[in-house]
Amino acid sequence: MTDAPRKHLVIAISSRALFDLSESHRVYLEEGLEAYSRYQIEHEEAVLPQGDAFALVQKLLRINELLDEPVVEIVLLSRNSADTGLRVFNSIQHYGLNISRAAFCGGSSPYRYVSAFGSHLFLSSDADDVKLALATGIAAATLLPGPSTQRQDGQLRVAFDGDAVLFSDEAEQVYQRAGLAAFADSERRAARQPLSGGPFKGFLAALQQIQREFDVAACPIRTALVTARSAPAHERVIRTLRAWNIRIDESLFLGGLAKPAFLTAFGADIFFDDQLGHCDAASGHVATGHVPHGVTNAPRGED
Numbered sequence: 001m002t003d004a005p006r007k008h009l010v011i012a013i014s015s016r017a018l019f020d021l022s023e024s025h026r027v028y029l030e031e032g033l034e035a036y037s038r039y040q041i042e043h044e045e046a047v048l049p050q051g052d053a054f055a056l057v058q059k060l061l062r063i064n065e066l067l068d069e070p071v072v073e074i075v076l077l078s079r080n081s082a083d084t085g086l087r088v089f090n091s092i093q094h095y096g097l098n099i100s101r102a103a104f105c106g107g108s109s110p111y112r113y114v115s116a117f118g119s120h121l122f123l124s125s126d127a128d129d130v131k132l133a134l135a136t137g138i139a140a141a142t143l144l145p146g147p148s149t150q151r152q153d154g155q156l157r158v159a160f161d162g163d164a165v166l167f168s169d170e171a172e173q174v175y176q177r178a179g180l181a182a183f184a185d186s187e188r189r190a191a192r193q194p195l196s197g198g199p200f201k202g203f204l205a206a207l208q209q210i211q212r213e214f215d216v217a218a219c220p221i222r223t224a225l226v227t228a229r230s231a232p233a234h235e236r237v238i239r240t241l242r243a244w245n246i247r248i249d250e251s252l253f254l255g256g257l258a259k260p261a262f263l264t265a266f267g268a269d270i271f272f273d274d275q276l277g278h279c280d281a282a283s284g285h286v287a288t289g290h291v292p293h294g295v296t297n298a299p300r301g302e303d
Helices: 022-031 033-042 054-066 086-095 127-135 170-178 180-189 201-211 234-244 260-266 276-282
Strands: 009-014 072-078 101-104 121-124 139-144 156-160 221-227 250-253 270-273 288-290
Touching: 009 054, 009 201, 022 033, 033 086, 054 072, 054 156, 072 086, 121 127, 127 139, 156 260, 170 180, 180 234, 201 221, 221 260, 234 250, 250 260, 260 276, 270 276, 276 288
Parallel strands: 009 072, 009 121, 072 101, 121 139, 156 221, 156 270, 221 250, 270 288
Antiparallel strands: 139 288
């Protein structure tokens, strides 16, 4: 058997992000692994409720229906064994999700398979797995519970923070170390020097590759940069994206304004940010992924 052609976009997702496994997880925490396994097998014909990433996965897979060949693949990663994971696959079949590849890791962390599957993004409810995936250079985020935005036109809208998400945290380090005035001065002087890529640069580039398959007016994906930056720190961002040859559909330079109202106005299906405080605020309005990367997530006393 030959290898299948690589997809434009491969997203690895944990079973607890795709489905609501809170009840069976409670059994595991209170009664242990053996009771959990017994519970899952006894309930393997019971369809699991939809999880925090379910609507996002549906929209991603629907993009394939608009093209002659599929360009998006969802891969399931799970700490379940194949035996206890049968309930997960039964639920996938029930909902008609075109997911065929999976790794069931029998209690171990599945993060080590993220790269092997060629994934551009890993979404999980387990913060430790997310940190391990980020350490290998893969875009990864911990999903926080939040409302699911269902646009009637079916368009997928993805919003990103800038520093430490799309871009490296080099500028954020200046801000944390020396304050806003020093940050603004540093960015003004470095305006024509592109920022290094952050952990989500590759994911954004993969989205852009799919966008190029469609006319702009009919594109099923729309992206937005939602950043606390403002003039004069905007120029370096614009020139960086230009140097990368990556288009962002909308760019919001908020100058420190709270982000939730703007994410709602954009109609984001998911928002990625490195600062947990921003994520907590946003998660009341849109599905949110915390990216535990960069100086703001370093242990105290470390840069």
